[in-house]
Amino acid sequence: QVQLVESGGGSVQAGGSLRLSCAVSGYRYSNYCMARFRQAPGKARERVARIFSAGTTTYADSVKGRFTISRANALNTLYLQMNSLKPEDTAMYFCAFDPEWTGCGSDSSRYNYLGQGTQVTVS
Numbered sequence: 001q002v003q004l005v006e007s008g009g010g011s012v013q014a015g016g017s018l019r020l021s022c023a024v025s026g027y028r029y030s031n032y033c034m035a036r037f038r039q040a041p042g043k044a045r046e047r048v049a050r051i052f053s054a055g056t057t058t059y060a061d062s063v064k065g066r067f068t069i070s071r072a073n074a075l076n077t078l079y080l081q082m083n084s085l086k087p088e089d090t091a092m093y094f095c096a097f098d099p100e101w102t103g104c105g106s107d108s109s110r111y112n113y114l115g116q117g118t119q120v121t122v123s
Contacts (some may be wrong), residue, residue: 001026002024002025002026002027002097002112003023003024003025003026003062003107004009004023004024004095004096004097004113004114004115004116005016005022005023005025005048005115005116006021006022006023006093006094006095006115006116006117006118007020007021007023007118008020008021008085008118009024009093009118009119010024010119010120010121011121011123012085012120012121012122012123013122013123014050014085014086014087014122015084015085016085016111016122016123017081017082017084017085018085018120019079019080019081019083019100020026020036020079020080020093020095020118020120021077021078021079022034022077022078022079022080022097022115023077024078025076026087026095027045027097029099029100030053030076031052031053031095031099031101031116032053032097032098032099032100033050033051033052033053033064033097033099033100033103033104034038034051034069034078034095034096034097034098034120035049035051035077035095035096035097035098035103035108035111036049036050036069036078036080036093036094036102036105037093037097037108037118038089038091038092038094038120039091039092039094040088040090040091040092042078043060043091044079044118045108046060046094046106047060047104047105047106048060048062048063048067048080049063049067049069049072050069050104051069051070052077052100052104053100055071059089060074062083062088063089063092063116065081066083066084066085067080067081067082068080068081069081078095078097080093080119084109085120085122087122087123088122089120089122090120090121090122090123091120092117092119092120093116093117093118093119093120094108094111094114094115094117095114095115095118096108096111096113096114096115096118097111097112097114098111098113099112100113
């Protein structure tokens with residue numbers, strides 16, 4: 001069974017940085033994709049970034065140039081480096097994992113595996 005364990009959230013002042021981690025275990029797929037979602041109070045959950053096995057990445061317009069998604073294959077860990085944080089980045093951030101053929105779409109409810117979430121607060 002695939003398990004995702006998230007860490008790295010916290011509180012930071014505007015302009016600061018945080019790095020979120022998501023450790024993955026138990027997967028059997030040779031090709032997979034991973035994504036990061038966030039959900040602010042009263043707002044819909046949105047995909048902020050995703051990465052495919054070959055290293056291809058995509059970002060939401062709201063985070064382009066500030067966030068970087070990466071993966072350490074040897075550690076089976078996904079990272080989201082968040083720089084120049086803004087108060088509007090405040091949200092619960094979720095890690096998602098799926099076989100690559102699914103495409104890691106923008107609807108988190110379609111993912112087979114979702115992390116427990118980690119809170120990011122920017123003041």
